[in-house]
Amino acid sequence: MTARESYDLAVVGAGIVGLGHAAAAVERGLRVVVVDRAAGVAGATVRNFGHIGTSAHRGEAREHAERTRELWLRHAPRAGFWLRAPGTLVVARSDEELAVLAEAGEGTALSGNDVMRRVPVVGALGGAYLPRDLQVDPREAGPALARHLARRGVEFRWRTGALGVEPGALHTTRGEISASAIVVAVNHDVDQLLPDVADRHGIERCALDMMLADGVGLGVPVLTGSSMLRYSAFAGTTAAGALRRRIEAEEPELLARDVNQMYAERPDGSLLVGDTHARGLSVSPFQDEAAFELLSRLAGRMFGRELRIRQRWQGVYASAPQDFLRAAPMDGVRVVSVTTGIGMTTGLGLADAVVAELF
Numbered sequence: 001m002t003a004r005e006s007y008d009l010a011v012v013g014a015g016i017v018g019l020g021h022a023a024a025a026v027e028r029g030l031r032v033v034v035v036d037r038a039a040g041v042a043g044a045t046v047r048n049f050g051h052i053g054t055s056a057h058r059g060e061a062r063e064h065a066e067r068t069r070e071l072w073l074r075h076a077p078r079a080g081f082w083l084r085a086p087g088t089l090v091v092a093r094s095d096e097e098l099a100v101l102a103e104a105g106e107g108t109a110l111s112g113n114d115v116m117r118r119v120p121v122v123g124a125l126g127g128a129y130l131p132r133d134l135q136v137d138p139r140e141a142g143p144a145l146a147r148h149l150a151r152r153g154v155e156f157r158w159r160t161g162a163l164g165v166e167p168g169a170l171h172t173t174r175g176e177i178s179a180s181a182i183v184v185a186v187n188h189d190v191d192q193l194l195p196d197v198a199d200r201h202g203i204e205r206c207a208l209d210m211m212l213a214d215g216v217g218l219g220v221p222v223l224t225g226s227s228m229l230r231y232s233a234f235a236g237t238t239a240a241g242a243l244r245r246r247i248e249a250e251e252p253e254l255l256a257r258d259v260n261q262m263y264a265e266r267p268d269g270s271l272l273v274g275d276t277h278a279r280g281l282s283v284s285p286f287q288d289e290a291a292f293e294l295l296s297r298l299a300g301r302m303f304g305r306e307l308r309i310r311q312r313w314q315g316v317y318a319s320a321p322q323d324f325l326r327a328a329p330m331d332g333v334r335v336v337s338v339t340t341g342i343g344m345t346t347g348l349g350l351a352d353a354v355v356a357e358l359f
């Protein structure tokens with residue numbers, strides 16, 4: 001970098017949350033720079049399901065999700081990435097799951113046969129179709145959005161680590177950047193840059209095991225079983241207690257590994273298979289094969305056949321008691337993170353709200 005340069009907004013982190021801030025700011029005609037220590041979009045934003053699950057949330061998450069939905073629909077044609085609006089199919093394969101769906105009353109109720117006519121799953125007793133949910137290809141959407149923003153004048157400084165922040169100045173591994181406002185959107189790595197903020201908000205890491213398998217012809221993302229204990233619209237029902245007890249009795253490993261039984265097919269026909277969750281201040285570098293075996297077994301049971309696994313990987317997101325971190329540790333500095341693993345669903349809307357407040 002040359003000498004000191006000046007911007008309206010400097011963003012640290014080029015994941016969906018950082019990109020959301022850059023998009024909202026450039027939309028308002030502001031001069032924006034984004035720094036990321038990686039060589040491209042490489043964090044949680046490319047490692048997820050690409051599921052934009054608007055309907056399954058309540059409260060603040062729902063507010064950000066509704067706005068995020070509008071923003072994905074606006075960005076996709078402009079930035080030229082794949083987005084579809086297939087909704088989500090929640091599949092019930094036990095009476096307890098049926099009771100959760102009935103009580104939640106979310107979406108259109110389906111019979112078991114309706115479900116099995118729509119998707120190649122076995123053993124469905126019923127389901128709920130949530131029509132408003134969107135889907136992107138996580139490996140494409142973030143990078144395409146970054147390229148689009150670069151074309152609109154946002155400056156990206158890749159392989160540039162942020163070292164420290166003060167009002168009006170961002171210190172990086174390639175020099176200092178002057179900006180009226182600075183947004184730190186570094187996901188779980190808040191503790192590396194602003195440890196006090198991380199400690200105050202109880203930020204931990206949540207590490208997830210994920211797999212990619214040969215596709216099964218799934219036109220709509222599907223979730224089932226223990227996934228219903230994860231999304232507030234279902235987890236908040238009284239029937240969720242009975243479902244949890246049944247899973248605890250029959251397959252406690254699902255709760256021990258906090259499994260999200262979710263499946264989403266990418267545009268190339270490969271199937272994203274998820275996922276386990278392990279929380280702590282640091283992430284174990286050693287991924288447990290038993291976790292992948294469990295995910296394979298569950299997928300086999302869901303689709304009635306063994307799936308060929310093509311890839312395995314780990315994703316990490318920030319986790320905290322509150323759903324969102326939105327801190328203002330200094331004048332003009334904001335620290336923003338989605339701390340529940342729903343950043344694709346809520347991140348763009350959250351970022352838009354932060355930029356509206358800053359400018």
Ligand SMILES: Cc1cc2nc3c(=O)[nH]c(=O)nc-3n(C[C@H](O)[C@H](O)[C@H](O)COP(=O)(O)OP(=O)(O)OC[C@H]3O[C@@H](n4cnc5c(N)ncnc54)[C@H](O)[C@@H]3O)c2cc1C
Nearest residue numbers: 013015016017037043044045048049162315342343344345
């Ligand atoms: C396996 C998995 C499945 C998921 N599925 C879904 C889903 O289907 N739907 C959904 O809504 N959400 C899902 N999520 C959650 C979602 O992916 C995250 O909430 C979201 O991507 C977080 O975005 P981010 O921008 O905060 O983080 P990231 O994408 O991780 O970006 C943070 C960036 O900050 C950079 N950075 C960190 N420190 C510094 C520094 N000091 N200097 C410069 N750069 C720095 C990193 O290099 C990184 O690029 C999933 C997450 C995982 C891991």
